[in-house]
Amino acid sequence: MSSDTHRVAILVYDGVKLLDVVGPAEVFGEANLLGAGYRVDLVSTTGADVASSMGMRIAVDCGAAAAADPGTFLVPGGDIYPRTPVTRDLVEAARDLAGRSGRVASVCSGAFVLGATGLLDGKRATTHWKIAGELAARHPRTRVEPDAIYVRDGTTYTSAGVTAGIDLALALVEEDHGPDVSREVARSLVVYLQRAGGQSQFSAPLQGPPPRSPALRRVVDLVTADPTGNHSLTELAGHLNLSTRHLTRLFREELGTTPARYVESIRFDIAKSLLDQGHTATRAASLAGFPSYESLRRVFARELAISPAAYQRRFATARRARAE
Missing domain, CATH: 1.10.10.60 (Homeodomain-like)
Incomplete structure (x- = not known):
């Protein structure tokens, strides 16, 4: 493995929203065509494959404990949260991967998983506008910004619903490789590099x-x-x-x-x-x-x-x- 490789670990689970997973993954994959060195690993709590919210099976590379230390750790969202409490095994897997990563990110309701680990305490964060109030109520030590497309607080990143995960991934690519690469990725995927407004x-x-x-x-x-x-x-x-x-x-x-x-x-x-x-x-x-x-x-x-x-x-x- 090249020393220039940047591992991205995406923690998937039963009920995860497929676009929250593949949207950011496609951004990283497209950046690789321009010389980036991202390696995306799909990780579950046990290493077993999972079923997305639409029933499609997602093949997993390994369990959280066996995953290599990631440069970026990302938690996608799913309809299951915030309707139910985050399971203990998912919290423990997220806490472990976050502790070994260079930066942590979430898409949509994935913020509830990060919140359950305590990683959002004392930080600014966002999630889908429909559930921003619930995130704020469940985690009063987190300053929720319901209108933001994505929020960066130190090395912690959170984004709004679904397609906002693409916005977030583009921002991460720009941080790693500069605006020219992220702009080319956005053009290739026919998406906005930076959406106006919230x-x-x-x-x-x-x-x-x-x-x-x-x-x-x-x-x-x-x-x-x-x-x-x-x-x-x-x-x-x-x-x-x-x-x-x-x-x-x-x-x-x-x-x-x-x-x-x-x-x-x-x-x-x-x-x-x-x-x-x-x-x-x-x-x-x-x-x-x-x-x-x-x-x-x-x-x-x-x-x-x-x-x-x-x-x-x-x-x-x-x-x-x-x-x-």
């Missing part, structure tokens, strides 16, 4: 019932995946080979809004997240896809009856209060 841009539009129309579901997916793109009524209609009148009617009947207002609402959520992260209002407006600061200010006045700057000050005050 989880709110994904959670907010999905809180209502999904559209019935397959065409409208495609529009929702398109806007949610790339909220800063050109999503004018004409552009959206062209993607679906529909008339602008028909698309407008679909939005009105199924979502109770217009295409323009829907796009604006997503950009509004992104702008709020960027302000929360400390960006200036002008920068937040630009990154969120607003044509100007003034257009963002008008939306804030309509939705919250305050300016972006006032919102940012209020958020900062609330954050300091929570920290105290």
Whole structure:
């Protein structure tokens, strides 16, 4: 084994979400085509194969105790947590691997496994927005950031749900091999190198019932995946080979809004997240896809009856209060 090899141990278990495993693994594998030296080992508590949440069997390389010391130790998520307590054998395996690794990471509800080991005590962390409250309640010594795509605290990394594991893996590749390699990996996998905003841009539009129309579901997916793109009524209609009148009617009947207002609402959520992260209002407006600061200010006045700057000050005050 080359001294340049970086071992990545992924701890899998019955009920693990398959994309949480293969998403990061594909990032590391793609980086290897560009000269990286990652070796991904799938590890279980006993060395036995496991079944994913969709029933697909996952072949395991070895048990946790037999695994070589990893440079990166990653715990993927699964629907089983946080519905049930983390099992003792999984906690012990995670604690052992974490103690022998250079850095520790989790995807989605994998943060509950790290939390059960005590590894998140006194640290910042994130998980899927739907279960962030449960993580905070179960681990009060952890400062949960529910809107983050991923969080780094020292050598501990946690990420949001499912595809955010890809964002996290790209960040790890960039840390190891620089931005050029991570950028090429992102381009090869046709994913964003760094998504603007936080989880709110994904959670907010999905809180209502999904559209019935397959065409409208495609529009929702398109806007949610790339909220800063050109999503004018004409552009959206062209993607679906529909008339602008028909698309407008679909939005009105199924979502109770217009295409323009829907796009604006997503950009509004992104702008709020960027302000929360400390960006200036002008920068937040630009990154969120607003044509100007003034257009963002008008939306804030309509939705919250305050300016972006006032919102940012209020958020900062609330954050300091929570920290105290």
